[in-house]
Amino acid sequence: MQDLAAGEVFAALASSPRGLAEEEAAARLRSGGANELPPPRRPAVWRRFAAQFTDLFAVMLLTASAITFLAYALQRPQQPGTLQLAVAILGVVVLNAAIGFAQEYSAERTAESLQAMVPHACRVLRGGERRELPVRGLVPGDVVVLEAGDAVPADCRLVEAHEAAVGNAALTGESAAVRRTAEPSPGPLLGSRNCVFMGTVVAAGSARAVVFATGAATQFGRIFALTEQAPQPRTPLQRQVRVMARRVAVAALLIGTLLFAVRVPTGEPLLPAFVFALGVMVALVPEGLPATLSVSLAFGVRRMARRQALVKRLLAVEALGSTTVVCTDKTGTLTSAEMTVSAVWCGGAEYPVTGVGYAPEGAVSGPGAVRELLRTAALCSNARLVPPAGREGWRVLGDTTEGALLVAAAKAGLDRAAEEGALPRVAEFPFDSARKLMSTVHRTPGGGLAVCAKGAPQQLLDRCAAVAGEGGGPPVPLTAERRAAVAAADAALASRGLRVLAVARRDAAAVPAGAAEAESGLVLLGLVGMLDPPRPEVAEAVRACRRAGIRIVMVTGDHPLTAEAIARRVGIVRGGPPQVATGERLDALDDAALEGLLARPGELLLCRVSPEHKMRVVAAFQRRGEVVAVTGDGANDAPALKHADIGVAMGASGTDVAREAAVMVLLDDSFASIAAAVRLGRSVYLNIRRFLVYLFSHNIGELAPILAATFAGFPLVPITAVQVLAIDLGSDVLPALALGTEPPEPDVMDRPPRSPREPLFSRALVGRFLFLGAVQSVGVCTVFFWHIHASGIPYADFTRETPAYRTAITLSQAAIVVSQFFNALAVRTDRQSVFRVGLLANRKVVAAGLLGVSLMAAISYWPPLQAVFGTAPLTAGDWAVLVAFGVLLLVAEEGRKWAVRRRAARSVPGRGAEHRAPGRGAGAAGGGLPGKGLPGRGLPDKGLPEKGLPDKELPEKGLPDKELPEKGLPDKELPEKGLPDGGGT
Structure with missing residues (x-):
């Protein structure tokens, strides 16, 4: 065609x-058919709800509930407790599914955008x-x-x-x-x-x-098809939760089977022994984990929304904290997508221009000297500057380069409409790619004619016979020396990544017959340097990502020189020449060679790339084990946004296709919001590990007394399955959620990214919850068997209705609940003393713990709940003993932290544990974060406060830019020739 x-x-x-x-x-x-794209494929609502029942925990609990219902049907006589257990387990599954579905459904955007x-x-x-x-x-x-x-x-x-x-x-x-x-x-x-x-x-x-x-x-439809075909990868947390669920399931089955095998030879009937083993399995499954995880991630989503980052999938919150590579677009992401004049050269001097974007706000240094240059450039333009209207700000209708010239003229005090009225246009010789110039002819107030021209510097310079004198004074002949000075000025501006235009003018007696006649014998007025300026906050965000060990790779469809200039201005490129690969070079590389290119150390710019190239790059990084975030705003970015682990689209300037494909949308288009989101994502992961320690430690406290009773020959369980469910879903969920509100740790962005291969159940995390669970187990076993022995009743005479037994199992449940209150306080920090950060600093944790204790008191004292749980009222002395065991757990954990700090202080001579090198801090479970080398370690952190950022401390509109160089880049950093003018004027 x-x-x-x-x-x-x-x-x-x-x-x-x-x-x-x-x-x-x-x-x-x-x-x-109609000229429209097919709507994005979405699973039916019922399918999305049904999917909540397919994770391993849900399958295990559904199976357990079905078996328990069957056991109740087979029991003779039927036991109400068995039916209660079956209904309770089924209710847990439905509750978890409802919470997960509601959070996912509300977080996703459902519009067909x-x-x-x-x-x-x-x-x-x-x-x-x-x-x-x-x-x-x-x-x-x-x-x-x-x-x-x-x-x-x-x-x-x-x-x-x-x-x-x-x-x-x-x-x-x-x-x-x-x-x-x-x-x-x-x-x-x-x-x-x-x-x-x-x-x-x-x-x-x-x-x-x-x-x-x-x-x-259409080509747009082709990109849409690529987007639809791109699979949605699982996040690191999804993969790790699946592994954790399998391990917990295997452990629960093995222990349940072992206890069934131990109790049957003692003469216990098969069905009660089976129900007992099933209760043990239920005790080991963290029933509240799916709901806790969903709500905690949703809380992270809300916190990110306050940072102007909308996350559409809950699990993407955690994946942000695991990001190791950010593949960022340039136009509209790092830059404002608004061409801006930043310098004018005239009469042998350079005049800076302040202000960015299309708003005529700023000033031209020495406006008198450059006034005629900017008047001529404005007259030789067809674009229109449109003032704000409604929610839209200043914008340009027409060529953006010409729009930048109009804005610069306005900053110099020129009124475009007035100038056109005084010098009406009578002819135009349009730009064409062969001569790279445009010229217009205007009638002057005196009745004469003036030719205004602009275009590529070298082409216009060849058509000039004179040049404006110093300070924009009368023209002087264009000697070889002055011609060299103009060429040097052009090279200096271009070396800073500026697009350079030359502007010239001459008087004419009649309308020229053609472009060649019009564009001859001109007087060069000067040069204009412009660029699509970086967003002010980007430089600080790039530094934050560097400190966090995140590699930033620019992936753009623009020219390599333009890409390198912007990359240097924002800090993506800091040293010598970076590696630059164009789309043509990527086409010549097979997958192995591409991975080799991406694996090379140093800064990398990928330029002149297509949507297919972006997808290949993302896939190659993922094959290398990287967690990849991709930013973009155009429809061309959509396939890569969907294929990436984290697709980040611009909300204000981005296309709807990009926003649909991404899992995170930056509502303010600020790259700085990515750094803030990564910080919150890392905090979410650390908080997830905290509440895992909290949840699994009490599972040990539930299992240990059951095992002790089995091997001691006690005929009944120290804690029933219904009590276990009451603890897991009644007393523990709210404190676990409150732990998810802990603010980020001060050094969270000074650590390398967590390896995607690092197990969620790391050795440090398992060791910590085993330690805390062991302390809890001692307390639970002590209060239970102390009360059983104090009753003086032989083991064989105990029944479920024995008052001493009802009090003993009440003590067991209360011991776990009270110790968990102190446990929640203890696990808020990894190594630092909780007394140093404030024992009651997180009021949500305190309030949730007290609510759990209040629920336990209701189960102990309120007759309807006593009937359901088989409990009895506790005395003040009983509560005092339980609180003493809770304090013992807190003291034990503080002792463990002290030992960790002491060991760390010995490993770093002359430095305390609180001042270890960045990136070597402990993980949430008390262990270090494995990672990769952290580039930019020596950079001072000027953008993020040392004490950690609560929600109100990060400005909504990004961080101020203190690092943008006013004078651009030194000449040696880019080739002397200027940027291609792209065929524009």
């Missing part, structure tokens, strides 16, 4: 310059008449009319083009608008200059085009 002449396009598509007839368009619509990317209406020729039709009604062969500011509704071949330029950033990632032509353009379709594609925007000019692809057949 792209290699045909304009007249041949109509024949190829069975159309005409008058467009299609209504009857033909209707027939094509029926046969080809892909359709919002396509404009709702467009202008079409039908039978020679210009009509406005719904976009979904377009068919191949339709002739559409495009003007500046229009979104392209389908893939089209231009047949007329009048200074048309299209911004392809959403599709290719290139920041500059690209000129379009109606002439044949052989080569790849996406790179052809005579085609425009769905989802892109007409930046300047006007055109007529013939539709050749609609809906899923």
Whole structure:
């Protein structure tokens, strides 16, 4: 299609310059379908709810409940306690499923946002008449009319083009608008200059085009298909919870089987022995873990939302903390996607320009000297600067480069409308890629004519005979020496990553006959350097990620020089030349060679890449064991966003396709929010490990007395299965959730990323909950057997209704609940004394623990609950003993922390345990975090306070940028030649 002449396009598509007839368009619509993308595939709501019952814990508990119901049916006489146990287990499963489903469903965005990317209406020729039709009604062969500011509704071949330029950033990632032509353009379709594609925007000019692809057949639809095909990888936490669940399940089955085998030979009937073993298995399964995990992650989601980061999948919160590589887009992510003039060279001097973006806020140094230059540049522009309206800020209608010139002119005090009124345009010689210039002719107030020109410096310099004098004074001849000075200024600006334009002017007696005549004998007024500026907060966010041991790789569709300039400004590149690989080079590499490229140490920039390249890079990093976060804002980023472990889309400037594919959306488009989200993600993981220690330690306290009673020959259990469920879901869930609100530790971003292969049940974590569980077991066994022996009743005479037994099992349950209150206080810190951080600092933990104790008191004293649990009232003396055992547990844990601190102090001569080197701190379970080398260790942390950040301490709009160099990069860092002007003026 792209290699045909304009007249041949109509024949190829069975159309005409008058467009299609209504009857033909209707027939094509029926046969080809509407111009819309299929809605994203979502599982039915019932399937999503049913999926909550498929994890291993749920399957185990459902099986246990079914077996218990069967046991109740077979018992003679039937025991109400068995029925209570079966119903309670089933209720636990349903409760966990409901909580998990509700959290996931509320966190996900359910709108079909892909359709919002396509404009709702467009202008079409039908039978020679210009009509406005719904976009979904377009068919191949339709002739559409495009003007500046229009979104392209389908893939089209231009047949007329009048200074048309299209911004392809959403599709290719290139920041500059690209000129379009109606002439044949052989080569790849996406790179052809005579085609425009769905989802892109007409930046300047006007055109007529013939539709050749609609809906899923468009380039946009191809990217959508890639996005749909990309599998959603499991997060590290998902994988580790599955491993943990398998291990717990195996342990529970083995111990239950062992106890069944031990009790049957003693003469106990098979069914009671089986129900007993089943109760032991239930005691070992952390029934409250799924609900605790879901709600804790949801709390992390809410905290991130206050940081302007919307997380759509709960488990992605934790995966953020495991991130080892961030593949970041450039345009709109690191930069503001708003071209900005930052320097003007005129008369041998450089004049800085302050302010960024399209808002005319800032100033031009020496406005008098550059006033004529900026007036000429503004007159020789077709763009329009549009003031804020509604929720939209300042924006440019037309070419963004020309928009930057208009903003600079406004900063110098020039009124574009007034200047055009004083010097009306009478002719224009449009830009073309051959001469790389544009010129306009204006009538002056005195009746004469003035030619204004702008374009690539070298091309314009060759057409100049003079140059503005010092301070913008009268022109002087362009000698070889002055020509060299201009070339040196051009190279200096370009070496800082600036796009450089030259501006010239001359007087004329008559309207020139052509561009060659107009653009000769000009007076060079000077040079303008501009760039798409980095977001102010990005540099600090990059430093934070470096301290955290996270590698940042820029992946962009832009030119390598532009990419390197921005990378240096934000700190992604700091030393010598980085490794740079283009899409062509990636095409030449097989998977093994690509992995080798990514494995090389040092800074890496991937430029001129396609959506397929981005997906290959993400997959290659994942094969190397990396946890990959990908940032992006365009439709071209969507496949990689979905394929990554964490897809991060821009919320304000990003496309709906990108937001749909990502699992995290930055509502403020701030890269700094990524660093804040990683910090919170790491904190969430550490808190998960804390409540794992808390939950599993009391499982030891429940199991140990049961084992002790079995081997001591006591005929009944020290704690019943219904009591176990009451502890797991009544007394323990709220304190576990409260532990999830612990603020991040001070050095959480000074540690290397946690290895994805590090087990959730690390040796340190298991050792810690075994230690705490052992202390609890001593207390539970002591109070239970002390009361049994104090009664003076032989073991064989005990029944479930014996008052001494009811009091003993009440003591067992209360001992676990009270010790867990002190346990929750103890596990809030890993090595630091809890008394140092404040025993009651986390009021949520204290309140939740007291609520659990109150529930235990109700079970002990309230007759209806006594009947359900078979308990008895406790005395004040009983409570005093239980509190003493709780204090003993807290003291024991403080002693363990003291030993860890002492050992750490001996391992680091001259330094206490509280001042160990960053990145070597203990994990949440008291052990170190294995990791990789942490680059940038020597960088001071100026952005994040040392004491940890509660929610209110991070500014919502990102961190201030204290590191952006005012003068750009030294000349030696980039080649002397300037950036390609991209065909723009």
